[in-house]
Amino acid sequence: GAVVSQHPSWVICKSGTSVKIECRSLDFQATTMFWYRQFPKQSLMLMATSNEGSKATYEQGVEKDKFLINHASLTLSTLTVTSAHPEDSSFYICSGVRQGANQPQHFGDGTRLSIL
Amino acid sequence: SQQGEEDPQALSIQEGENATMNCSYKTSINNLQWYRQNSGRGLVHLILIRSNEREKHSGRLRVTLDTSKKSSSLLITASRAADTASYFCATDATGGSNYKLTFGKGTLLTVNP
Numbered sequence: 159g160a161v162v163s164q165h166p167s168w169v170i171c172k173s174g175t176s177v178k179i180e181c182r183s184l185d186f187q188a189t190t191m192f193w194y195r196q197f198p199k200q201s202l203m204l205m206a207t208s209n210e211g212s213k214a215t216y217e218q219g220v221e222k223d224k225f226l227i228n229h230a231s232l233t234l235s236t237l238t239v240t241s242a243h244p245e246d247s248s249f250y251i252c253s254g255v256r257q258g259a260n261q262p263q264h265f266g267d268g269t270r271l272s273i274l
Numbered sequence: 275s276q277q278g279e280e281d282p283q284a285l286s287i288q289e290g291e292n293a294t295m296n297c298s299y300k301t302s303i304n305n306l307q308w309y310r311q312n313s314g315r316g317l318v319h320l321i322l323i324r325s326n327e328r329e330k331h332s333g334r335l336r337v338t339l340d341t342s343k344k345s346s347s348l349l350i351t352a353s354r355a356a357d358t359a360s361y362f363c364a365t366d367a368t369g370g371s372n373y374k375l376t377f378g379k380g381t382l383l384t385v386n387p
Contacts, residue, residue, distance in 0.1 A: 164316070190373050201362060201379045202317070251316050255373040260305050260324055260366075263375060265316035 159185045162254050164266025172274055173244060179237045179269045181252030187232040188254030192263065193225070196249045208235045242273045279378050280363055286384040293350040295381040297363030298343075304366045306339055307375065308348050311360045320348075320361075325368075355387045 161184040169177055181191055190209050194202040206216045206227050214227035224246075226238040235254075239246055249270050253263035280297050287293055299306070305324045309317040321337045323330045323346065330337045336349040350357055360382050364375040 162316075192374070199382075201377045204374070207374060249314075253317075260322060261373060262307055262319040262322050263317075263364075263373065264319065265309075267316040268314070270314070 160256070160264040161185050162188075162252065162264045162266040164252050164269055166269060167267060168270045168272075170272045170274065171242065174241055175273075177239045177242055177271060179239075179250055179252070179271075181235045181237070181254070181266050183233045183254040183264070186254070186256050186264075188235075188264075189232060189257045190255045191229055191235040192253045192255075193227060193235075193237050194251045194253070196251060196268075198249075202251065205237075239271065242271070244273045247271055247273045280361070280381045282381060283379065284382045284384070286386065287353060289353060289355055289385055289387050291353055291385075293353050293357070293383055293385070295348045295361055295363075295383070297346045297348070297378055299346075299363075299365045299376075299378075300344065301365075302368040303341070304368055306337075306346050307364045307366070308335075308337060308346075309362045309364060309377075311362065311380075313359075317362065350383075353383075353385045355385050357383060358385045359383060 163182045165180045193205045205220045206214045208214045208227050208229040210229050216222045229235040251268040253265045307322045308320040311317045323339045334351045339346045360380045362377050362380045364377045
């Protein structure tokens with residue numbers, strides 16, 4: 159078990175559009191979810207930590223008004239890229255964690271975002 | 275900043291050979307985890323090794339941890355073409371935010387049939 163579904167897997171849209179990405183834990187409750195950004199041939203860069211029912215904690219340099227995160231339930235977190243521009247094009251990946259010591263993160267399959 | 279540093283950055287081997295990847299880190303940790311990422315996909319958790327463990331096995335995978343040297347290794351035995359992927363180590367730092375991981379830069383493993 160421990161499946162995370164991320165949707166959509168791929169999106170192309172025009173500059174200025176807002177894009178919402180969903181991350182769902184299908185068979186477990188994810189008290190904490192993470193959002194990452196990954197550039198080609200590079201490692202994951204943590205954008206923010208999302209805890210159910212509270213405000214997300216953003217990493218330094220990540221604009222919280224640009225990347226809106228909502229974690230309304232124990233199985234769903236959303237990332238909205240507002241007024242997206244070409245420089246926001248990237249691969250976005252979410253993960254969820256069960257509560258408890260020494261728990262691994264379980265990742266979605268990522269969303270490839272292309273802004274024209 | 276990235277704490278984990280894997281080496282080599284890229285590794286190319288023949289099917290059937292063993293592949294060894296190393297990871298170094300800088301701070302005290304609760305655990306160290308290894309993940310695999312196929313091109314264009316999310317990460318798949320492979321093994322978690324706790325700071326008080328020295329070795330762990332899972333199928334063809336063997337992970338070691340040396341906290342005195344702040345290093346870990348991942349050994350894949352009898353490799354297959356399907357093992358071709360990027361492999362990342364990630365550390366859960368002591369005293370850090372709950373569950374937050376710091377990922378290394380990864381090793382790109384290519385297994386040639």
